[in-house]
Amino acid sequence: MRILFLTLLWCCIPISHVWSQQHEVKGTITAAEDGMPLPGASVLIKGSTNGTMTDFDGNYVLADVPQGSVLVFSYVGFLSQEVTVDDQSTVNIALKADAQQLDEVVITGYVAEKKADLTGAVSIVDIAPIKETSMSSGSPIQAMQGRVAGLFVQKSGDPTGSSNQILIRGVNTLGNNAPLYVIDGVPTVRQEVFSSINPSTIASIQVLKDASASSLYGSRASNGVIIVTTKNVSKGEKINVSFNSNLSVLSEKKQRYDMLNAEQRGRALWQASVNDGSDPNTGYGEIYNFDWNGDFNNPVLNNVSVQPYVGGDTNVPSGDTDWQDALYETGFVLNNDLTVSGGDDKAFALLNLGYLDNTGILKYSGYERYSAKINASLNLFNDHLKIGTNTQFYKSNETLASRDVGNAPTPGLGINMAPTIPVYTSTGDYGGPLGSGYSDRNNPLYMQYINRWDNTARTTIFGNVYAELKILENLTFKTSVGLDHYRTDLKDIEPRVSNGFITRTLNSLEISQADFSSLVLTNTLQYNFTLNEDHRFNVLLGAESIKNKLHSVTSTAQNFAFEDESYYVLSAATGQRTNQGSITEDALLSQFGKINYTFSDKYLASVTLRRDGSSKFGTDNRYAIFPAFTVGWRIKNENFLKEKDWLNTLKLRAGYGVVGNQFIGDYARFGLYEPRYGPVEYNYAQDSFSEWYNVGTAYDINGNNSGNLPAGFISIQSENPSLKWEETKEINVGVDFGFFNRSIVGSFDYFTRNTDGILIRPPIASAVGEGRERWLNGASTKTNGWELILSYNHNFENDFKFGVTTNFGAFRDKITSLPEEARTAYPGTAQNSIIGHSQFSIFGYKTEGLFQSQEEVNTHPTGGVQVGNARPGGIKIVDVNGDGVINSNDRDWLGTTLPKLEYGITIDAHYKNFDASIFGSGVMGRIGVDPYIMYNNFVPGRENAATGTLNGWTPTNTNTNIPSLSLVNNFTENSDYIYRNNSYFKIRNIQLGYSLPQDLIEKWGGMTGLRIYLQAENLFWFTPKGYIGADPERVDINAIPVPSIMSIGFNVNF
Helix, strand or coil, X not given: CCCCCCCCCCCCCCCCCCCCCEEEEEXXXXXXXXXXXXXXXXXXXXXXXXXXXXXXXCEXXXXXXXXXXXXXXXCCCECCEEEEECCCCECCEEECECHHHCCCCEECCCCEECHHHCCCCEEEECHHHHHHHHHHHXXXXXXXXXXXCXXXXXXXXXXXXXXXXXXXXXXXXXXXXXXXXXECCEEECCHHHHHCCCHHHEEEEEEECCHHHHHHHHHHCCCCEEEEEECCCCCCCCCEEEEEEEEEEEECHHHCCCECCHHHHHHHHHHHHHHCCCCHHHHHCCCEEEEECCCCCCCCEEEEEECCEHHHCCCCECCCCCHHHHHECCEEEEEEEEEEEEECCCEEEEEEEEEEEECCCECCCEEEEEEEEEEEEEEECCCCEEEEEEEEEEEEEEECCCECCCCCEHHHHHHHCCCCCCCECCCCCECCCCCCCCCCCCCHHHHHHHCCCCEEEEEEEEEEEEEEEEEECCEEEEEEEEEEEEEEEEEEEXXXXXXXXXXXXXXXXXXXXXXXEEEEEEEEEEEEEEECCCEEXXXXXXXEEEEEEEEEEEEEEECCCCCCHHHCCHHHCCCCEEEEEEEEEXXXXXXXXXXXXXXXXXXXXXXXXXXXXXXXXXXXXXXXXXXXXXXXXXXHHCHHHHCCCCEEEEEEEEEEEEEEECCCCCCCCCCEEEEXXXXXXXXXXXXXXXXXXXXXXXXXXXXXXXXXXCEEEEEEECCCCCCCCEEEEEEEEEEEEEECCCCEEEEEEEEEEEEEEEEECCECCCCCCCCCECCEEEEEEEEEEEEEEEEEEEECCCCEEEEEEEEEEEEEEEEEECCXXXXXXXXXXXXXXCECCCCXXXXXXXXXXXXXXXXHHHHCCECHHHHHHCCCCCEEECCCCCCCECCHHHCEEEEECCCCEEEEEEEEEEECCEEEEEEEEEEECCEEECCCHHHHCCCXXXXXXXXXXXXXXXXXXXXXXXCCCCCCCCCCCCECCCEEECCEEEEEEEEEEEECCHHHHCXXXXXXXXXXXXXXXXXXXXXXXXXXXXXXXXXXXXXXXXXXXEEEEEEEXX
């Protein structure tokens, strides 16, 4: 039977024994990925008609094989393999899937279609390269970074493997741009469901990129669709066992910033102070002893030394702390999964069990996950009825980065904490700030330690049960009930804190629980028929209902007598207790249909129509219709090209589609009120915390004005009964091609996309200070771009194989309209608004180096932000409008933080049983904040700085781009000095593998495959001149960095 959705790892070509010159050859043909037999595979002596087929177990016997013959092994959907036979009597073959010949089936939405008949923009992801990569992180979505044209993945260092930014063809709305995931037919917007799938169970991944391809999913498909299908196909009656194990070592040392040590920081503070005309001993005399001449006109520093104790406390000796070294450690990831599967043409079952343990690189953090997957199917009544299930379970526990008492994340504190504060005091307690000159920030290691009891536990059940009834030969009815359920239990313990001069005398406990369920009922009817052999039709009709419900409860309690984890239960608190909760739900009811038509295997057409009704909109605008039309022309099948052997594939495609968006709150159209009573929270003011009250108009429960707060209900959202669907209209044209026996294959697509009626929520000013919000349809955007995929593969006669695959994607987006009341929420001015620019554009000042003399300062326009920087060594700001004054009108558009071009390249090589690959990807044409600049080019004062400040401008050091140091006149406004070109190219993965010979491992307990591999990830990167930071993907110092990884792993099949 034809085998669908297979991806394979590598090919194993064993060497056997010497026999006679014309002899019998036998063996087994299996799939390289999982070792499963391939029944019905062809074995043929090249240049003859002598051949045979494999039996149900993949075994074959071929008689009368002359010595030196070339055997050709082939199977539908797999790369053919040729082997020269000398004296071998046994030749076992592991065939690799042909990624370019997955013409057989592609899941594009509710049904499977031939890839050759596709007319939309669909990318088929090669599973083999991402299998080992995702083992090191536990996240298949992270492993897809850079491997799919038009798919943008910004990794997170979060050990959960989730929380990544995922975009398909850029952005097309001003809100949520995350794609829809459809896993075994069940839709979800939760990235973590995909991230938790063990890659060994994945059969195929397709990315639907344009509206014509994704329109069958209607309102949820405006940002593209990622379709994941797991294995549920029988390949033979024997039981197959597969075990994967991976051990990874994680390090963030290459991602660290080069910060000042204790003595160096004293020199930087002295230079900045005297530049400001301030005696450094006044501000930092409790930390340093500055020995200088006291002459501000000609300052000379003789020596700087660290005071022996922090704040004069003899129990806290001053340190020389590398906080990054103190806060981080080598992390380890252990990822194991076991798969047992088997069946025949009547039944199939798969059980996968997985365990992932990530100890984390940030101390006292980590992630642990247990997972299970059960797929099964059963054919009944002479294959007229098929029932089955695809079910996924996982349970995880995570402890991530903490925050200090002032709410500062610990990864950021690991960079900017003053080095003179020791990790520990002489009494063994954690060191903290004392005396003047320090910021009110806690020891980050202490914060990680006291939050070690915090935990977020997640439980997910995801999957479906289904039944397929073959009513007639070509008429099939399918019904499916899908469930996406998760429960999150969060425990946040805040112990008492006494760390330097920062204290928290009241301890507390917060317990939060969120319970979400999405029930999906789908019914489809599919009819395939052919007329006069040339006219082929595929008709799909369907209906679907989705109901989502989220229930959340949060309980807090204060004042616990004992600081012990077991004592932190709500009932043990003696202080204030609060409880709050919410329930929100929405529903979607849909009808859809699709007709595919093929004429003479040359001319293709497809029409899709979907009608969605959402409870999020009022009765007048609840329903919307989303159509799509596509055509294709398989030029290769025309008579004038049919005999051209050098051309294997040539197909033109064009399509138009409309998709919707309803990513808004469940009650966005309603007017909402919220109870507000008394003091509600603590608001941080400079160097202090102050209690504040709500302000605004108080209403009674009937909505009547009852005076001013702090007692009553406040309006938090105005109603909009006219709220309606956001719509995206997209045109896509493309070409698919293959040359020279498919050694060169590729595709090119160009698209243009317009989104209208974008759902936004601009603030509405209120005379009584309520600051209400109101959802409305009021903006539009336009995006256009192109994508190119090109690959080359060649098999040489000496068992050497070589391949190169590249992908490129480029897009431009801009806002074409925006309501006046919403423009203040975006960069720009009334005269130079964001209209016509990307929503990710940066609006700021342009600069032109540093002032080199006072004369140059005097002749340059001043005013505004230039005033504090009008000094020799200060940053020179460009007078853009030429009015002789520097002010906010001199700001202009500097660029966008999203790349104009994304690209990736993979190089594969195979020689006998060895395989090697190198994969890299990068981006071009974007700007971004290099976080290191804020510390390397400026002196923060109460926080640490980086080593670049030692090269700050002085009258004797003018050949530098680091401004003259200052504590009060640092130019950190948005400018091209801060936002720089942060394009990059990264070597993301290097892998070397070896597959043990088949004739050797089959003696070891009946193994059918054993592969061992080594891999390295995130090791090298190349950045443009002017980029001074570490990893260019580290754009937020408050997040855990993406580590470098070294891994060893193996895959064994029985």
